[in-house]
Amino acid sequence: MEPNSKRPCVVLLSGGLDSATVLAIARHEGFSPHTISFRYGQRHQIEIQRAEKIATALGATSHRVVSVDLGQFGGSALTSMIPVPKHDTAEEISNQIPVTYVPARNTVFLSLGLALAETLGSQDIFVGVNALDYSGYPDCRPEYIAAFEKLANLATKAAVEGTSRIAIHTPLIEWTKAQIIRRGLELGVDYSMTISCYDPDAEGRPCRHCDACLLRMRGFEQNGLVDPSCSSAD
């Protein structure tokens, strides 16, 4: 039996490549994963459908979709009609924070993950943030995650009562996209189910030119593979 067997954990699941890999890792570590996705005003709802499929395929114990309207704040190409930047290769991606950044998104998502963890009596929250191929988002950095973990341990009833300690698990944080994909394939993740594109077409096919597409295509190439997501039937 695995060391964490039946211990509940929360996994933030976006429908993308990274969080699907994290779910597989949490299962592999023996946790009983409760997945949570967010309807946050994103232009593309297909990621919510994909997250549900991935939760089922990778054996999540429960799956929830929580609505929170970040779109009404505006300020991001993922929730407003600001155009998504396009490039020809991953090398052209700038290391500036891009317009696809959604203000305070990971803080909101982690907070809701914390609310779920607290009601489940879980001490473990898994999130697929990545500080290498991360498109320059501030809320994907290790120091940010450490600050959230500290906050979580002051925020909850269990923390005050001293009965448990929350851990934020970020297994991908120091991995390249190629390493993430390699680990996911070892654990049986079917990446054709995942969608990372910031600007898919109406059928959910990736654009192949946004930062998210280019980074994942390069990750598959570096493993001698072709990204299967463009051939995925939805």
Next chain:
Amino acid sequence: MEPNSKRPCVVLLSGGLDSATVLAIARHEGFSPHTISFRYGQRHQIEIQRAEKIATALGATSHRVVSVDLGQFGGSALTSMIPVPKHDTAEEISNQIPVTYVPARNTVFLSLGLALAETLGSQDIFVGVNALDYSGYPDCRPEYIAAFEKLANLATKAAVEGTSRIAIHTPLIEWTKAQIIRRGLELGVDYSMTISCYDPDAEGRPCRHCDACLLRMRGFEQNGLVDPSCSSAD
């Protein structure tokens, strides 16, 4: 002209006594306050209507209601059908964390306040937490607020770019309820508009026996006044 004139700030507004006072303080300090209320699955929607009235009466620059479904997690008497505890006097209130605690609520609300601040280009978030008459909630303590402020300054684009610093203002944190009321009255807050009760009747009249009612009634009494909220027409 006040020192902060026209500087935008975000004020978390619940419809209760504390946050109404905070809004008056932010205005008095010369800020241009943008208020935000939450439809979070609370059993009583009347607080959302009251927050809107208060925002108008106290001159908020803008007011938003953001929906986020904490109710689907369960675990609180404020969002589930768990009975709200009742007492005869404020002295009977235990210092245990009560069933009215909503898991991770302030963390979720502050995160959404941070998202709004970031899109407004504001560096100032006001919240009416109180560590004295606070019903024992973990996420009302000074160390919790300090941890959130630290997180906020790692979470945002402006923080990474070094262009601004977020401050979490908690003007009430060390005040008694009596002091809060005294300051609010000086600043012209009409407390008959506010509602603090955890269990109001269908017309929005307070129960007068939950922790929130007893603490505020005692605060008015200590100022030689009667809580006007029971005589408020809605």
